[in-house]
Amino acid sequence: MLTLEEIRGVPKVLLHDHLDGGVRPQTVAEIAERIGHRLPVEDPDDLGRWFADAAGSGTLVRYLETFEHTVAVMQTTEDLVRVARECVVDLAGDGVVYAEVRWAPEQHLTAGLTLTGAVDAVREGFAQGTAEAQRAGRTIVARQILTAMRHQARSLEIAELAVAYRDSGVVGFDIAGAEAGYPPTRHLDAFEYLHRENAHFTIHAGEAFGLPSIWQAIQWCGADRLGHGVRIIDDVDTSDPSAPRLGRLAAYVRDKRIPLELCPSSNVQTGAAASIAEHPVGTLADLGFRVTVNTDNRLMSQTSMSREMALLSEAFGYGLDDLRWFSVNAMKSAFLPFDERLAMIQDVVKPGYDTRSLDTL
Template structure:
């Protein structure tokens, strides 16, 4: 597989990009895990950075979201102190900036970082501290990046209202939105309706993991009960799309009420190709990236975006994910630019800031093409 990620003569890493679905606890550097674990006396399955990175990849390729999520027990374990939280956040921002990301939203669950006695407010503040350090370090290296926190509640727990209130409390300290994550099947957004109604009353934006380990019912609940503006993954929305190829001269595609609604309302799909393959989210269509319904959703006019989900577990970057879909579906730079404009329009930022991002995307793509000539 290519390590250059070149499309139409342009290295994708040089293009300005926007990352909407990126888990902080899935973005750690293996070497950092080793150092933090040693300081905290945490046992690791592998003691060298390359081997540990491979261990995460192997554990994540199970085809099961439940098994995939078990790797987070280790990453969360080294993120229980101020030092661990700030370092991981700082390095995550630097790695994004080095990959050409100009705006990113890092999501994480504060309730999973309290075992060493920190409070919910403290962990949010420490992550923000690390984010700001990372932005400063990137600027010193000549790179401009902006980052927002997405505060996540665990859908199998009962703290969603408390976590929603935490998110709103920090809306002027780097937090831009709210999410629920974790084991999806059996834990619809409706179980957290009180939290989502509160967020709606506060005009606070919401994205919800849905359509990954569960199908239409989960997506419907995310939209109807959760007031979701974006769907975390949402790949199984394709189950609500019918394809009839019985006529040898034509193929007919019809959208169900749900998929038509998502399309017409511009509800954003935060698709993560490699992760969707790893967790079995696309198992109904096949076992390879080329089987991903990404292109179907794109060609039907859905607001699709490309994301990493977890850079560590998938051994990936946003540039790599964009290159993968371009390589598999024969996309050109114009398609990649469309995905970035979709992401810019969907960012949990004021309209004026989103317009600035859109201009930066357009200018950056033009500049990258000119430099490649």
Template sequence: MTQLDAARVRRLPKVVLHDHLDGGVRPQTLVELAHDTGYTGLPSTNVTELSSWFAAAAHAGSLENYLTRFTPVVDLLQSSAALERIATEAVLDLAADGVVYAELKIAPEQHTQRGLAVDEVVEAVLAGLNVGVARARLRGHEIHPRLLLTALRQAATSTEIARLAVRYREAGVVGFDIAGPEAGYPPTRHLSACEHVRQENFNLTIHAGEGFGLSSIWEAIQWCGADRLGHGTRIADDIAVAEDGSAKLGQLAAYVRDKRIPLEMCPTSNVHTGVVPNLAAHPIDTLRRQRFRVTVNTSSRTISQTSMTAEFTELSREFGYGVDELSWFTVNAMKSAFIGHDERLRLINEVIKPAYARERISHVSGAFFRMEDAWPHTGR
């Protein structure tokens, strides 16, 4: 395996399934929104200082502390114009990073403080995604963004949000999500919402196995019927790894692997929220070796100061991943997307696999010519 630098990774097509819109707002945009609305709750109106404040979330140490960084962001996203803007910018930023398919998450109920209805929140974001696609295309980037509507564990509006997600399924919403602090708020509090999603033949992902352990994952799958697990990091608690690298899977881990339940893993975020102490300790490589359906994601790009290029580059540095491993993660993610089979297959076969194949050939050719340059010249 050959480690890849950021320049090589950036030009590879990437897929992200777990990216929170409010966690990826440009600091410059927040400063401008605060100026336009007279908002005084930002820790600084200097873009550099504000970026540093978000970067300090890297030392939050817990999910609850990490989530406090979202407060001023949400305060500023209370108008249709602001929501449309940040959705447009998210698409442009992801496209520039080489992302060809993205599922972006937003919790509509958080954006109704100044009178917006939840329908208006969704419509503003969808409009922004469409503008972003058009502008990205003008810049030579092709990207296919979709929206996931998130309900908060600690609130009592999950059924309303689930119904909202289903209503907009033909307009660009592809699934329903449950997020928020896991401890004390099990997913089974939201069974009626999950049942509605399943009865409507719709898609369900649940944050589980991030701030809490195996019971959270078990409930998300076996009680709520989750199609994917947001994070799912703590599934590693059900795997015993021997010194020789062999692994014995517990019943839940074996079920998740054998049923091919996708894990929306967010390595940098997991370090920042204290799920793991550092990237080297992250179970992603163990899960990859055991052939779980692992995907790589950003979660909150601004707050965690990350991108898909950064995630892949750091994984390559830490675990020695090359083109083949990054291709595997990317195809896994595209297989797990909440869009139709034909569209998934088209992106895999016409966009993702050809690009990774070209990168393999380019790398092999480059290595050959570098080797040839090192050969002694005989004058013939």
């Protein structure tokens, strides 16, 4: 089993991280006090524990309610820049070398910001965070994924925004929110537009709802990646552990190398997995799916990329070779151009593991 510090020292790639799910408790408390937003508790340490407890209720709906407080403190240019800057600094400090951070611009307009103004603010925050990390000796590339809320009707507008900014730090599009009752097919016009524009997108699917959500995301909408996708395990027959059998959908996902953006701690909190030790990541990795490891919401799960990998190392006995495999999988699946992905793999990710071995740790 690897230690947290050992894991923190190797390069990691993060594809599924929510900006409003990774705000520092201190930042939430300070901005809330300034703008007069009432929090359930005021002390930052207690607030961090409150977010984790509330998010650990076992239901996705209750989990999503915690975002009312983080979104409330991200409504101005100043506050969005701060949150975005701190996000990049925190990820770089954890050894993340590439991150795609998603957020929903439509949720940040109550104080007068426009959609473009909000995206510009996050872009500025990412630039400041990248520069601050470099001054501390850390290198990180951070990009935005713009999310539309699946229970709203602005997905085409947000998709157009993502395309407009794809040469300015935005690499993709996503839909998020409660899955039940809001299938991805409600947003076909947005996905068809993205296809016409040769743009990348991922879809939250297969977390709370199951196989129909995954099937629609892939076969109807044409998603490049599956946000979570953990419930694909429902199409894998493991009654004979020595010879698991894949259903048609699971086989298609594996054959097409469709990346799974698995978020172990978050999946346990929302009830998609019973525990880390029982998380399908072990089986899916053994079967050769394109598995990636992610944080989802660092505040709500009180986690980091290093912690997620440490939990998997403890549960499944993973060593550095396994963590490198997860990291290379993620970099292969990133929404960067191919040459940039290849350069990151060859020049940053692999060397960060090749210079270390279990014998020297």
